[in-house]
Amino acid sequence: MTEQRSISGLPAILKKLGSMTAIRDTYMVEQSLLRTLGPILGVFETSFYRVDEQNKIIRALHHSRKEIEEEGVKRIVERVEEANSGEEITSELLNLFDAVRLLRKSRSRKMAEGLLSCYPIFANHELQGYFVFTRDREVSSFEDAIIHGVLEVFTNYFDLLDTSQRDQLTGLLNRYSLESNLDRLWNLLAVRMNNVADRSGRSVNSMEKFWLGVLDVDKFKLINDTHGHVIGDEVLIMITGLFQGSFRQSDLIYRYGGEEFVVIIATKDLDDAVLAFERVRQSIEQFDFPQVGKVTISGGFSRADPTILPQEVINQADSALYAAKNAGRNRIYFYDELVEQGILKIVPTGTIDLF
Numbered sequence: 001m002t003e004q005r006s007i008s009g010l011p012a013i014l015k016k017l018g019s020m021t022a023i024r025d026t027y028m029v030e031q032s033l034l035r036t037l038g039p040i041l042g043v044f045e046t047s048f049y050r051v052d053e054q055n056k057i058i059r060a061l062h063h064s065r066k067e068i069e070e071e072g073v074k075r076i077v078e079r080v081e082e083a084n085s086g087e088e089i090t091s092e093l094l095n096l097f098d099a100v101r102l103l104r105k106s107r108s109r110k111m112a113e114g115l116l117s118c119y120p121i122f123a124n125h126e127l128q129g130y131f132v133f134t135r136d137r138e139v140s141s142f143e144d145a146i147i148h149g150v151l152e153v154f155t156n157y158f159d160l161l162d163t164s165q166r167d168q169l170t171g172l173l174n175r176y177s178l179e180s181n182l183d184r185l186w187n188l189l190a191v192r193m194n195n196v197a198d199r200s201g202r203s204v205n206s207m208e209k210f211w212l213g214v215l216d217v218d219k220f221k222l223i224n225d226t227h228g229h230v231i232g233d234e235v236l237i238m239i240t241g242l243f244q245g246s247f248r249q250s251d252l253i254y255r256y257g258g259e260e261f262v263v264i265i266a267t268k269d270l271d272d273a274v275l276a277f278e279r280v281r282q283s284i285e286q287f288d289f290p291q292v293g294k295v296t297i298s299g300g301f302s303r304a305d306p307t308i309l310p311q312e313v314i315n316q317a318d319s320a321l322y323a324a325k326n327a328g329r330n331r332i333y334f335y336d337e338l339v340e341q342g343i344l345k346i347v348p349t350g351t352i353d354l355f
Helices: 002-008 010-020 026-041 091-103 141-164 175-200 220-227 229-246 270-285 310-326 335-340
Strands: 045-051 057-070 073-084 107-111 114-123 126-135 209-217 252-257 260-267 297-303 332-334
Touching (some): 026 073, 026 126, 091 114, 229 252, 297 335, 310 335
Antiparallel strands (some): 045 057, 045 126
């Protein structure tokens, strides 16, 4: 009977898959995955956990549906919540993740509230994340086939979209990806700032801080003019590797254009942010680039404040970058310190009202 109902629902499933592959935003595709599989499985809560190359959880997406009745009319209300790597994950779920990762196939565990099920999500044979849900019964063989089919469509299409948001030379996220996701990142920061005290009892001042930096390769035009664009491209590729080795896996690195990069990092305070940017500056300064020799970078960074428009934060970091260039290059400045020292003047900017 269950499988007959599932078969009768195939047109709706195919329609949802069609809708998924019409989306042009990776974040919305992840949401669509949860919106597609939840109704198929008859559950009201589904989650997607994305992992990094070390199989650590870096982000979670939770989708819930609730049936409400107003004036005798029933309707479904949906809600999507995103959480970063700081989210508390139960030991039971972490153990289930480990079992799924090691076995490379889905597994379930009995819990007080029902059966907790987890499916691994692979792309190019590499683990990308987990699809998780809880319900009162085992998955049938037909449902299992449907889940695997939907996950395969999701990973193949997600890879296509992800490629379009990657810089072809360095493999970093590109400017289009940054501009497409800035508003979502800022909304996430705003929600996190508003909810941190309620969820953990900590004050806003004790929460992890986010910083946006603009980094630029010094005298890169001279490198191209002296050694040619092929060598210039090699320098950018090596600098990308040094960035990735110096920043954390959870930090976001974008090639903003030419020899300019934008980085969004998280630290507990300003001192740690200074250390993080100084670490990457030194790693490049100390590296011996083949045929070129020594290369340096300059940069500026600012607090990623969700009450200030993201483009204004980029402008602040960019102003600090130009101050670093004017001061002799091979240094990274913090915008607020330059303002305090009178080197830069605050220009009135747009602000965002936190809800």
